[in-house]
Amino acid sequence: MKIQKHQAPRVLISESVDPRCRSILQENGIEVTERQNMSKDELLAEIKNYDGLIVRSATKVTAEVVRAAGALKIIGRAGTGVDNVDVDAATKNGVIVMNTPGGNTISAAELTCALVLSLSRNVAQADMSMKAGKWDRKKFMGSELFGKVLGIVGLGRIGKEVATRMQSFGMRTIGYDPITPPDVSAAWGVEQMSLEQLWPQCDYITVHTPLMPSTTGLLNDETLAKCKKGVKVVNCARGGIIDEEALLRALESGQCGGAGLDVYVEEPPMQRALVNHPNVISCPHLGASTKEAQARCGQEIALQIVDMVKGKALVGAVNAQVLASTFSPESHLWIRLGEAMGSVLRAYTSSKQPYSKVQVTTLGERLKKSTEFLSSAVVVGLITDGSSHGANLVNALALAKETGLSVNSSTPKPFRASVSLCGCGYKALGSVQAGVPVLLQLDGCVFRQPVSLAGHLLFFKAESSPQLLPSVTGEISGDCKRLTSFASAASGGEQWFCVGMSSLLGDLASLRSLVKEAAQLTV
Ligand SMILES: NC(=O)c1ccc[n+]([C@@H]2O[C@H](COP(=O)([O-])OP(=O)(O)OC[C@H]3O[C@@H](n4cnc5c(N)ncnc54)[C@H](O)[C@@H]3O)[C@@H](O)[C@H]2O)c1
Numbered sequence: 001m002k003i004q005k006h007q008a009p010r011v012l013i014s015e016s017v018d019p020r021c022r023s024i025l026q027e028n029g030i031e032v033t034e035r036q037n038m039s040k041d042e043l044l045a046e047i048k049n050y051d052g053l054i055v056r057s058a059t060k061v062t063a064e065v066v067r068a069a070g071a072l073k074i075i076g077r078a079g080t081g082v083d084n085v086d087v088d089a090a091t092k093n094g095v096i097v098m099n100t101p102g103g104n105t106i107s108a109a110e111l112t113c114a115l116v117l118s119l120s121r122n123v124a125q126a127d128m129s130m131k132a133g134k135w136d137r138k139k140f141m142g143s144e145l146f147g148k149v150l151g152i153v154g155l156g157r158i159g160k161e162v163a164t165r166m167q168s169f170g171m172r173t174i175g176y177d178p179i180t181p182p183d184v185s186a187a188w189g190v191e192q193m194s195l196e197q198l199w200p201q202c203d204y205i206t207v208h209t210p211l212m213p214s215t216t217g218l219l220n221d222e223t224l225a226k227c228k229k230g231v232k233v234v235n236c237a238r239g240g241i242i243d244e245e246a247l248l249r250a251l252e253s254g255q256c257g258g259a260g261l262d263v264y265v266e267e268p269p270m271q272r273a274l275v276n277h278p279n280v281i282s283c284p285h286l287g288a289s290t291k292e293a294q295a296r297c298g299q300e301i302a303l304q305i306v307d308m309v310k311g312k313a314l315v316g317a318v319n320a321q322v323l324a325s326t327f328s329p330e331s332h333l334w335i336r337l338g339e340a341m342g343s344v345l346r347a348y349t350s351s352k353q354p355y356s357k358v359q360v361t362t363l364g365e366r367l368k369k370s371t372e373f374l375s376s377a378v379v380v381g382l383i384t385d386g387s388s389h390g391a392n393l394v395n396a397l398a399l400a401k402e403t404g405l406s407v408n409s410s411t412p413k414p415f416r417a418s419v420s421l422c423g424c425g426y427k428a429l430g431s432v433q434a435g436v437p438v439l440l441q442l443d444g445c446v447f448r449q450p451v452s453l454a455g456h457l458l459f460f461k462a463e464s465s466p467q468l469l470p471s472v473t474g475e476i477s478g479d480c481k482r483l484t485s486f487a488s489a490a491s492g493g494e495q496w497f498c499v500g501m502s503s504l505l506g507d508l509a510s511l512r513s514l515v516k517e518a519a520q521l522t523v
Pocket residue numbers: 080081082101104105108153154155156157158159176177178179180208209210211214215236237238262263285286287288289
């Protein structure tokens with residue numbers, strides 16, 4: 001999906017993002033506006049003027065914002081977590097969401113290690129005491145990390161980097177991850193086990209999962225009670241993975257000996273009891289706040305957006321996976337074919353009952369990986385009428401589902417690359433030939449020559465008779481030379497005709513008195 005070419009695409013950067021981001025976008029012909037600390041109302045009022053929005057974690061891109069953004073095509077997250085973006089709403093509205101997940105991994109891992117080290121030696125508390133004019137060497141007795149056990153919950157990008165760094169302090173690293181295979185994590189020194197086995201063994205626990213239903217409150221009253229007395233915990237992932245109230249209770253009872261927190265359920269946290277607790281070290285969500293991480297994330301999101309605008313590639317999308325395989329000149333032709341075939345079928349049924357079911361079949365080895373985007377393209381053609389549903393390849397299948405249209409697709413192999421579409425009693429077969437999307441069959445009738453699916457087209461069905469055609473073509477041409485091409489497909493006594501025209505007919509009523517069925521469309 002390209003941003004319209006006739007005017008420069010416009011991108012709003014609503015947070016502090018590295019200046020390279022702006023320059024890369026501008027060097028590639030994209031207009032950039034930077035506005036930080038916008039209120040919700042300001043964002044709602046402004047967003048309609050932009051094709052793209054770049055955020056970090058503070059901008060709340062709610063469904064309301066997405067709906068207010070008439071022209072928005074992409075939301076770029078210069079960072080990892082997209083919890084501040086309503087991805088479902090974006091998908092339904094045909095908006096791509098992309099992030100730069102690897103850009104701040106090292107920085108987040110280093111902050112995690114810094115918090116583990118600070119917890120072990122009370123660095124932050126000792127510093128505060130010094131600043132208060134004290135010299136308290138007894139109060140801040142620490143313990144070595146050497147020989148201690150670090151439990152890592154979530155062995156993805158950051159969990160792995162934390163593990164290898166803390167091993168150099170002589171820590172034993174154990175962990176749990178439902179996806180990362182145990183032999184993979186074993187290769188970087190993490191022994192995997194169930195959470196039940198992990199809790200009682202740890203001196204320190206650090207969480208590195210996304211926030212989702214299965215990870216919300218992963219550490220709670222019950223699981224904290226299963227840990228060693230005095231266990232220390234770190235959360236540099238997302239607020240809520242450690243239940244904040246349970247953590248406070250555990251800190252007060254001494255079951256938890258200290259916590260290092262970078263993230264909170266509410267940011268900034270209004271409830272300050274945790275932050276103010278003497279055994280808690282806290283940061284204002286600084287995991288990604290290094291020059292290096294910001295440079296990477298700012299640069300990566302800009303380059304990803306430029307690639308997408310130029311139709312080169314789609315990298316880092318967290319929705320719209322269907323688009324990933326559409327960035328080749330050849331696939332654009334197949335997409336045009338799918339949309340045109342959908343439009344042909346829509347033209348015939350708009351006056352009859354709406355579609356409830358369509359079958360899209362891609363034929364041929366070459367289209368094996370194209371079934372999903374071709375199905376989406378067919379749906380775009382089928383449901384986009386003059387008033388436009390705003391359908392595109394990102395939201396087509398979601399919109400189809402919403403309107404009760406079921407789309408089935410299949411890929412039988414040994415045919416020449418082509419797309420077959422079946423619904424509401426009609427069947428069409430199309431292909432791309434010599435770089436042009438063409439219709440080969442309609443309703444079981446094979447066109448004598450492929451019909452080029454471009455421009456203004458009129459389809460009609462009629463009895464094949466030598467008297468009929470001159471009157472029909474006379475009706476179409478009127479007193480101007482409207483007729484530009486002609487194709488027919490016969491099956492028994494009836495024929496399908498497809499006529500290319502220089503402009504659409506104003507009215508089909510007089511033509512319908514001559515032929516059986518008639519519909520016109522522009523593709
Ligand atoms: N504090 C910061 O500034 C900062 C910076 C970057 C990332 N983050 C956050 O850190 C977290 C991890 O980021 P990442 O880049 O390592 O992500 P990642 O996707 O690479 O890794 C997450 C891992 O969590 C695992 N996981 C999922 N559900 C789990 C469960 N129930 N139990 C255990 N493991 C589970 C996944 O399998 C995956 O391996 C994310 O929440 C991200 O938003 C925070």
